[in-house]
Amino acid sequence: MKLKLHIWRQKNAATSGKMTSYEMDNVSPDMSFLEMLDVLNEKIIERGEEPVAFEHDCREGICGSCGMMINGMAHGPEKLTTTCQLHMRKFNDGDEITIEPWRAEAFPVIKDLVVDRSSFDRIIASGGYVNVNTGGVPDANAIPIGKKVADYAFNAAACIGCGACVAACPNASAMLFTSAKISHLGSLPQGQVERMDRVINMVSTMDNEGFGGCTNHLECEAACPKGISAEYIAQMNRDMMKATFTVR
Amino acid sequence: MQLNANIPDGPIAGKWDDHKAHVKLVNPANKRKFKVLVVGTGLAGASAAATLAELGYDVHVLTFHDSPRRAHSIAAQGGINAAKNYQNDGDSIYRLFYDTVKGGDFRAREANVYRLAQVSVNIIDQCVAQGVPFAREYGGLLDNRSFGGAQVSRTFYAAGQTGQQLLIGAYQALMRMVGAGKAKLWAREEMLDLVLVDGHAKGVISRNLVTGAITRHAADAVLLCTGGYGNVFFLSTNAKNSNVTATYRAYKKGAAFGNPCYTQIHPTCIPVSGDHQSKLTLMSESLRNDGRIWVPKTKGDTRKPSEIPENERDYYLERKYPSFGNLSPRDIASRAAKQVCDEGRGVGPGGLGVYLDFADAIKRLGANVVKQRYGNLFEMYERITGENPYEVPMRIYPAVHYTMGGLWVDYNLMSNIPGLHVLGEANFSDHGANRLGASALMQGLADGYFVIPYTLGHYFASFPKMNITTDHPEFVKAEEEVKGKLNRLLNIKGKRSVLSFHRELGKIMWDYCGMARTKEGLEKALELIPKLREEFWQNVTIPGSGEELNQNLEHAGRVADFLEFAELMCYDAHHRNESCGGHFREEYQTEDGEALRNDEEYSYVAAWEYTGVGNKPILHKENLEFNEVKLAVRSYK
Amino acid sequence: MASIRTYLQSTIMSKVIMALSGLAVIGFLLAHLAGNLLVFGGPEAINKYGQGLRDLGGLLWVLRGGIVVAFIAHIFTSIHLKQRNASARKVSYANTQPVNSTFASRTMLISGLSILIYLLFHLSHFTWGMVSTKSFNGSYILQDGRIVHDVYAMVVADFQNPIISIVYIVAVTLVMFHTTHAFSSAFQTLGINHPSYNGLIKKAGLGIAILFWIGYVSIPVAILGQFVK
Structure with a gap:
């Protein structure tokens, strides 16, 4: 198939970027979206120009490296799918495709489609863990956890930190990401000890990093490749209300 | 050493x-x-x-x-x-x-x-x-x-x-x-x-x-x-x-x-779909708990899987290894898949695939239980191949893992x-x-x-603490070497992309140092690799500079090392005149095609010492002693 | 550890303030609607109700104070959040394709501010009597003989003006839109989200929004259509 791509090109964080158009033909429907970009880059290199920088690693939808706005949708049109797992059979011959980086002040563009998501790491570093050192822990089966609770926690823990929630949110809010970790740990017995401090610390880091607030559009939920529910945001809100009035 | x-x-x-x-x-x-x-x-x-x-x-x-x-x-x-x-x-x-x-x-x-x-x-x-x-x-x-x-x-x-x-x-x-x-x-x-x-x-x-x-x-x-x-x-x-x-x-x-x-070749990966292929996707081995692996009994059978009756299917793992069946170890399952494909019984485009069939599991457990166990894997398979594994058997083929x-x-x-x-x-x-x-x-x-x-x-x-600082001459020297190499790469300004070199190297390695290896093949690889390396250092092109995000430069540095490392792998595979685990030398197999170890001569760790680019490395041996486990032919039958 | 004050300024607690004040306004709108619908009961009913409110005395001022505080909190917090959200993405996308968000959810600020402008007009019209002094100053004699402010005549007279009615209907339509997103959103913000009752909350929100529209719009329509004279 033939495609026309409009891709955001930006040399580095200091310069401003612009959309640039590229024509592609002979795109196979069995290609993944990133393989299509690989082919484009080979052509660009052949012309002696600089290829499009984009992040990717595992290409099986789990590392969270890849991510771009494809026709205005984070990770493109297919639900529950990362960009690397999106295949060209989802597009039609003659389609025009706009490709942009995640846009958020807390995710500054590094180059082309590559953004800096280290703000997510700082949110985790401020409380997204259980405070235990290695060794000296009880036997794994000493803490029984009901299957439903375990599954609920697991579904939150499925977050891959790709940032699609932020990218898709009209407010560039990181609530889905932050709440997924808060709920994962907060719903397990192991996470109870610091549950209130955790929510206070992670929410203040999230706010200080410059993410927007939640206005319940639920675009995050639609964009999340792991199907993380906004239910977890509600849980974070409950914990935050409680923590606001109880934390010492 | x-x-x-x-x-x-x-x-x-x-x-x-x-x-x-x-x-x-x-x-x-x-x-x-x-x-x-x-x-x-x-x-x-x-x-x-x-x-x-x-x-x-x-x-x-x-x-x-x-x-x-x-x-x-x-x-x-x-x-x-x-x-x-x-x-x-x-x-x-x-x-x-x-x-x-x-x-x-x-x-x-x-x-x-x-x-x-x-x-x-x-x-x-x-x-x-x-x-x-x-x-x-x-x-x-x-x-x-x-x-x-x-x-x-x-x-x-x-x-x-x-x-x-x-x-x-x-x-x-x-x-x-x-x-x-x-x-x-x-x-x-x-x-x-x-x-x-x-x-x-x-x-x-x-x-x-x-x-x-x-x-x-x-x-x-x-x-x-x-x-x-x-x-x-x-x-x-x-x-x-x-x-x-x-x-x-x-x-x-x-x-x-x-x-x-x-090298381990994993038996359950999604087969290659075309020249654009950038990587292979694994389907968890856990699928073999409930999925049954088979190919048609006759060569070149192009019927749809649903049209092949039970008695014309060869559940070859269950047949050859009755006690472990579909749960045989990875090297064994991979090699068995290669064998049936080499016999011309492979399925899918190019005949490089075998079926992993869940029909029985769905009958026995119900689609819901199967979905609970493997739902996300099935979805992934469908996203990549466009086929629904609840209805048609998955196609899988071994891949380096x-x-x-x-x-x-x-x-x-x-x-x-x-x-x-x-x-x-x-x-x-x-x-x-x-x-x-x-x-x-x-x-x-x-x-x-x-x-x-x-x-x-x-x-x-x-050891006594050394308290080295980064001003030490060794650091200065190492930094210069690193910078020199990066500059060399950037200044080649040839015609071929890094990716094309990597693909070509990969093909050499898969063909001659992959799932099955021979003395001749490895010698061939040892001829081809240095040539490719030489071309790389004369003809690779890397757009952009070293003072920015430059993914091609990163890739080039890695491929440059792979181009040297590949030789080391081949030397090792060449010297090990036996088959064991993930290393299968065609010359050393039993009558029914199983790996033939040579414990007398090769029960050691081959530890190689570098002697310069393109030179044969020096072999050192750490002998392995088995006091707790008796050396035996590994049988999963 | 910082103080409660800082926590209250967090994005989450700001939204909690939005939700609580918003729900208070919805409550007010429900009560206000119930009172207004008395216009269909004739002059005696609505005028007696109006006087009844005034007879509450101090309590009325407490209620008014409460609703004013809710409004002010709602408005100022929304502006604070909007500024924050706008600065969270300074470069916008060339192409965006909404999936889950609705027209209502994306236009909350515009609908809200438009409603605010109308509200000021509405207050100066019916509460402060700055729009049409004549109809505002009428009086009515209740059956028990008390002379009270003639709400009925004022409403009927003013809504006979099609411009006033149309502006009113537009404003009520905005309130409806605003409410469709607001109601369920408030529950989500307050942490009330569970698969077993989310559907109910969604439906209730839609129901209330429609109720507002039908209820409030029925009054000018009835007056313009001469059903209420």
């Missing part, structure tokens, strides 16, 4: 405890004076960095990813083994040890494997305490599944993303230390060389992938936790950025490379270069010639959480 495995004396069950009781210690107040560089943040790196920081060492962590959480450990699907015997089905530390040694085709070091089985139980406890959401039974206790090469259920799992959950656990532990200021994280920072001072590993040179800035890091010890080298084949299940550079640079600085030819070889290490995980420790897939130690499923996660975390925290202190306490 001296290789001393430093295996403690005494009966195997007591070696580790005894060793822990006698290793030298560093006083708690002194630990912060020791700086440790951890390169890589996968399971081994993140767990080691977190634990060492908790102990009080001054930990600096380098990762070329934007975040430690992206390391390729994250992609492990199936599970992690531990000898907990929670299922009361006869598991024990000895049995896990035995299965691993046997699974490794008797080419692993007994003492290391025994220790691995011992600490496996601690890993599960640790992960649960961190909040890793393992699958559970309704009663609230942990669930287990069975995995290839074992007859007990000892695999702990978290749906199809055990690696992700374990890595996030280790990542959180690491970020906790970063947040507390006890560990310093260097993200998007790629190690490009190792620095030795008076024969000890005392630092690395790294390049910042965003700014191109070169940094010298001086430390008291270096831990390489940089994973495997499967991407030498270009197409593999490894992440695109996984590479051999860190371990290869250490090898060039004198570290011995152990068993580089041992894991590399058992790696830098040689002793019992303390220290290489032959004092101060250079190697953990996880990057070392050669625990899996012999073949790794069993769900053992990679176990090894990475065992090394990081429970082995290195004891053995690293022993190194520090055994």
